[in-house]
Amino acid sequence: MDDDQIxxxxxxxLGLFVRRxxxxxxxxxxxxxxxxxxxxxxxxxxxxxxxxxxxxxxxxCANEAESSMEYENMELESLVFDKVSKEFxxxxxxxxxxxxxxxxxxxxxxxxxxxDISSGSKVKEFxxxxxxxxxxxxxxxxxxxxxxxxxxFLRTNWQIQGNLLxxxxxxxxxxxxxxxxxxxxxxxxxxxxAPELHRVHFLRYLNSLHHDDYPVALENLHRYFDYSAxxxxxxxxxxxxxxxxxGRYEVALLCLxxxxxxxxxxxxxxxxxxxxxxxxxxxxxDACLAYTLAAICNLLSEVGISRMTGxxxxxxxxxxxxxxxxxxxxxxxxxxxxxxxRAEGLKLKxxxxxNHVAMAKFELTHVQRPLSYFGPKGPMKLRTCPINxxxxxRLSSRLIHEFCDESSxxxxxxxxxTMWLKNLKKPIGSVIFSQENESRRNLDTFQFCSQPNSLPxxxxxxxxxxxxxxxxxxxxxxSASLARISTLAFAACFADSSSxxxxxxxxxxxxxxxxxxxxxxxxFAALKIAEEKFLCVSKSRVHLVKLQLLHERALHxxxxxxxxxxxxxxxxLASSVSGVDxxxxxxxxxxxxxxxxAANQFNQAAAVTNSLFGMCYKYNMQVENATVLLLxxxxxxxxxxxxxxxxxxxASLSFCQSFNLDLxxxxxxxxxxxxxxxxxxxxxxxxxxxxxxxxxxxLGHGGLELSARAYITETKCYLADxxxxxxxDPEVVLEPLKRASEALELLEYHELAVEAFYFLAIVYDKxxxxxxxxKAAALFKVHIMALENPEEKEDSLSTML
Numbered sequence: 125m126d127d128d129q130i131x132x133x134x135x136x137x138l139g140l141f142v143r144r145x146x147x148x149x150x151x152x153x154x155x156x157x158x159x160x161x162x163x164x165x166x167x168x169x170x171x172x173x174x175x176x177x178x179x180x181x182x183x184x185c186a187n188e189a190e191s192s193m194e195y196e197n198m199e200l201e202s203l204v205f206d207k208v209s210k211e212f213x214x215x216x217x218x219x220x221x222x223x224x225x226x227x228x229x230x231x232x233x234x235x236x237x238x239x240d241i242s243s244g245s246k247v248k249e250f251x252x253x254x255x256x257x258x259x260x261x262x263x264x265x266x267x268x269x270x271x272x273x274x275x276x277f278l279r280t281n282w283q284i285q286g287n288l289l290x291x292x293x294x295x296x297x298x299x300x301x302x303x304x305x306x307x308x309x310x311x312x313x314x315x316x317x318a319p320e321l322h323r324v325h326f327l328r329y330l331n332s333l334h335h336d337d338y339p340v341a342l343e344n345l346h347r348y349f350d351y352s353a354x355x356x357x358x359x360x361x362x363x364x365x366x367x368x369x370x371g372r373y374e375v376a377l378l379c380l381x382x383x384x385x386x387x388x389x390x391x392x393x394x395x396x397x398x399x400x401x402x403x404x405x406x407x408x409x410d411a412c413l414a415y416t417l418a419a420i421c422n423l424l425s426e427v428g429i430s431r432m433t434g435x436x437x438x439x440x441x442x443x444x445x446x447x448x449x450x451x452x453x454x455x456x457x458x459x460x461x462x463x464x465x466r467a468e469g470l471k472l473k474x475x476x477x478x479n480h481v482a483m484a485k486f487e488l489t490h491v492q493r494p495l496s497y498f499g500p501k502g503p504m505k506l507r508t509c510p511i512n513x514x515x516x517x518r519l520s521s522r523l524i525h526e527f528c529d530e531s532s533x534x535x536x537x538x539x540x541x542t543m544w545l546k547n548l549k550k551p552i553g554s555v556i557f558s559q560e561n562e563s564r565r566n567l568d569t570f571q572f573c574s575q576p577n578s579l580p581x582x583x584x585x586x587x588x589x590x591x592x593x594x595x596x597x598x599x600x601x602x603s604a605s606l607a608r609i610s611t612l613a614f615a616a617c618f619a620d621s622s623s624x625x626x627x628x629x630x631x632x633x634x635x636x637x638x639x640x641x642x643x644x645x646x647x648f649a650a651l652k653i654a655e656e657k658f659l660c661v662s663k664s665r666v667h668l669v670k671l672q673l674l675h676e677r678a679l680h681x682x683x684x685x686x687x688x689x690x691x692x693x694x695x696x697l698a699s700s701v702s703g704v705d706x707x708x709x710x711x712x713x714x715x716x717x718x719x720x721x722a723a724n725q726f727n728q729a730a731a732v733t734n735s736l737f738g739m740c741y742k743y744n745m746q747v748e749n750a751t752v753l754l755l756x757x758x759x760x761x762x763x764x765x766x767x768x769x770x771x772x773x774x775a776s777l778s779f780c781q782s783f784n785l786d787l788x789x790x791x792x793x794x795x796x797x798x799x800x801x802x803x804x805x806x807x808x809x810x811x812x813x814x815x816x817x818x819x820x821x822x823l824g825h826g827g828l829e830l831s832a833r834a835y836i837t838e839t840k841c842y843l844a845d846x847x848x849x850x851x852x853d854p855e856v857v858l859e860p861l862k863r864a865s866e867a868l869e870l871l872e873y874h875e876l877a878v879e880a881f882y883f884l885a886i887v888y889d890k891x892x893x894x895x896x897x898x899k900a901a902a903l904f905k906v907h908i909m910a911l912e913n914p915e916e917k918e919d920s921l922s923t924m925l
Contacts, residue, residue: 155283284314288323293581295330297623304335322352329379338387345383349376374403374412382419388704390427397423410470417463418475421482424456427703453490453744460486474586480520481590487512488597489747491782507782513597520590581621588618588626595633600747602787604825608637628658628665635669640827643870644677663697663708675715680873683914684723691716703743710736710748717755722875726763733759750779754792757799766802773799790821794834801837805844812841828867832876835860839883850890857887865903874911878904 133139152160291307308331315324325348332341377400384393397420404413460483467475491508595610611633619627631654639647651670658666671690678687694712698705713736720729737752739745753776760769773796780789797811797818815838822834839857842848850857861884868877881904888897 284318284321285323288321288327292323292327292330295327295334297581297585297621299334299624304331307331322348325351333383333386336387341383345376345379349373349379372409372412374400374407374409374416377403378412378416378419381416385419385423385427388699388701390423390701390703393423394420410466411472414463414466414470414472414475417459417466418479418482421456421459421463421479424452424459425482425485427706457486457490474583477520477586477590480516481586481593484513484516484520484590484593484597487516488593488600489783491746508784510597510601510784517590517594517597521587584618584621585623585626588614588622591618592626592629595630599633601784602790602821602825604637604641604787604827607633611637624658625665628654631658632665632669636672639673639676640829643828644673644680644872647673663705668697668708668711672711675719677872679718679722680871680875681914682722682874682911684719686914687715687719687722691719706743706745710740710745713739714751714755717759721755721759721762724762726759729759730756746779747783747785750776750783750785750788750792753779754788754795757792757795761795761799761802764802766799769799770796786821787825790818790826791830793818794822794830794837797841798837801841801844805846808841808844812838812845815841828871829873829876832864832867832871832873832880835864836876836880836883839864839887843883843886850887854887854891857883861887874907877907878911881907 132142134143149157149160295307308328311324311328311331314321318324325344329341329344329348332344377396381393381396381400384390384396397416400416401413401420404410404416460479464476464479464483467479487509489508591610591614595607595614598604598607598610611630614622614630615627615634619630631650635647635650635654638650651666651673654666655670658664671693675687675690678684678690691712694708694715698708698712713732717729717732717736720726720732733752733756737749737756740748740752753772757769757772757776760766760772773792776792777789777796779785780792793814797814800807800814801811815834819834822830826834838860842857843850848856861880865877865880865884868880881900885897885900885904888894888900
């Protein structure tokens with residue numbers, strides 16, 4: 125009807141409703157119009173199916189009945205898609221390019237045309253292609269069953285690109301637990317339907333990368349940049365004006381360098397990243413340069429580099445001005461500062477937050493030294509600064525919430541369509557006609573035109589990484605309670621949105637806490653839950669913590685053969701490339717030395733530990749050196765050379781003070797007290813004074829084993845003191861021994877339990893408590909027998925492995 129024939133008051137309720145509908149319709153994007161059209165078609169079909177026509181009522185108007193029956197059996201979307209297809213054909217004949225190319229690729233349009241969408245035709249069911257993978261999100265590419273009440277729909281280029289972007293985030297989150305074969309078949313089908321979607325090659329590269337398939341990952345990475353030249357699917361910034369003629373070669377180099385880093389090729393990664401820096405500077409690609417510098421910093425932080433001369437100094441202008449006298453740590457510090465300033469200048473908020481997290485990791489394990497060796501110097505303490513670590517982590521969290529400034533230069537292609545794709549899986553008829561909850565119905569119906577979440581997944585994931593770094597910091601500083609609280613906060617707030625590697629690390633920390641404070645039984649129960657949740661592959665956090673628990677339990681039970689078997693497992697997991705898997709190599713050497721020490725092979729244990737100290741010194745692993753020196757002191761104490769062990773204990777204490785390793789410092793103080801006590805009874809008071817100075821830290825944050833060792837040493841100090849009388853104050857030695865024996869029985873630590881029950885029997889004998897003495901002696905015998913016959917429990921450990 126014409127406008128002058130509409131008799132409707134604009135100020136009436138119905139008039140206001142119509143005006144709001146017109147306004148909402150005018151504001152709808154193309155995707156919203158398509159979705160509204162689909163809903164209208166579903167509404168018509170539901171209405172006509174609920175009110176069938178009967179021929180007896182329309183005998184006098186056959187012509188109207190025929191038209192009504194034709195309209196009832198007709199699919200509304202079929203007419204629209206036929207008209208759209210005709211328009212596409214006309215435009216294609218006029219010009220060989222699609223005017224609607226940004227919304228629907230040619231292959232997908234052809235696929236829709238070939239599906240024969242006509243009135244009365246049956247719609248075939250497409251393959252779902254998501255069999256058995258719980259890791260693939262709900263927005264996967266499986267084609268849904270097109271129900272006659274729902275109608276077909278047109279997937280636009282933005283929708284597919286948004287879904288591909290979601291899948292890339294899911295691959296990076298879930299890693300190797302993401303289904304390889306099922307997702308690969310989906311990508312192959314999509315690539316066959318739409319060859320111009322080059323992001324498919326990038327997803328195949330990511331999928332192969334996280335499943336450690338080096339040849340396939342390299343091939344798909346080359347294909348992606350051969351076809352797209354890096355102009356599609358790279359999200360950290362738009363290409364500069366000078367890069368349009370020859371693509372984004374620097375981005376390809378950045379991805380190749382990160383791939384080499386992932387597969388454990390540090391030298392090749394540094395060479396490629398250095399070339400990426402040069403090309404980024406040549407093409408004035410500031411965003412890529414900032415990300416490349418951050419990748420170099422991450423590489424130098426994770427991989428042990430003993431020297432850098434000739435690797436990056438010749439090509440990287442950020443490094444070329446550094447003096448050759450600067451150490452690796454000082455060069456890394458300068459690179460981190462320059463990368464942070466460049467990211468702040470470009471307003472790359474996510475990169476700024478990531479650099480702050482990297483700075484917190486650096487401040488956590490490195491002592492800052494002056495960069496110049498001349499000129500006046502004020503007094504300075506060569507110690508780490510926990511305040512700086514806390515400051516960097518807070519800056520990271522604050523800047524993550526201010527990331528919205530970066531959204532103007534981010535490539536957000538397809539983000540608005542992802543939610544609509546997820547909503548398309550639901551039956552539209554049920555959304556329209558559901559009467560359960562009005563607000564929920566409105567939310568689901570118009571969800572397609574809503575804005576995306578203000579915190580994308582990558583931002584939340586980075587926030588979770590910051591929380592994990594905070595938990596690690598509390599672990600290093602020795603606060604077990606705060607480390608546990610930080611880990612639980614991560615598990616409660618970020619476990620669902622973080623990567624599977626970060627979630628597995630949080631579970632591993634909680635399992636280790638249970639093992640230290642509750643015993644192995646509780647830890648193995650939690651480990652079973654973690655193994656069901658995460659894929660337990662080699663080098664995964666869950667698998668590593670399982671090996672750690674098995675080794676500790678084998679040493680406690682005296683099963684040295686099985687302990688050595690676990691050491692071999694650690695050694696086999698570490699890469700043979702120099703500088704790679706340094707944490708794993710250190711763990712393997714430490715456990716090998718402890719196994720040799722438990723077997724009383726002191727010379728071999730000292731040789732392994734000295735070799736480990738040399739490796740840690742070469743790669744500037746100073747925090748690990750404190751643990752290695754403490755182990756050397758323990759070896760000399762067990763071998764009867766207490767005088768040789770005291771310098772190592774003092775050196776370990778010096779490292780602990782420099783790096784604020786409070787709990788390790790308390791353990792070193794306990795070892796030093798044992799060493800002084802081993803020199804004779806005349807040093808018992810000095811040893812007791814040292815022990816009491818460390819008691820607040822040991823009893824407040826130490827686990828069962830450390831507390832039991834402290835109680836036993838305290839008893840030995842009292843019994844070695846000639847001025848102490850058991851009969852006058854028996855509770856001074858009885859109470860610590862009882863607590864120690866309870867903790868050691870919970871840990872099944874037979875060797876220390878033998879010592880605890882031995883002293884307990886002696887004290888009861890001096891007090892004349894014969895019945896208690898016999899009980900202590902019987903328990904002493906039980907642990908001696910268990911220590912001498914560990915093979916009886918070896919089968920249970922082997923089944924766990």
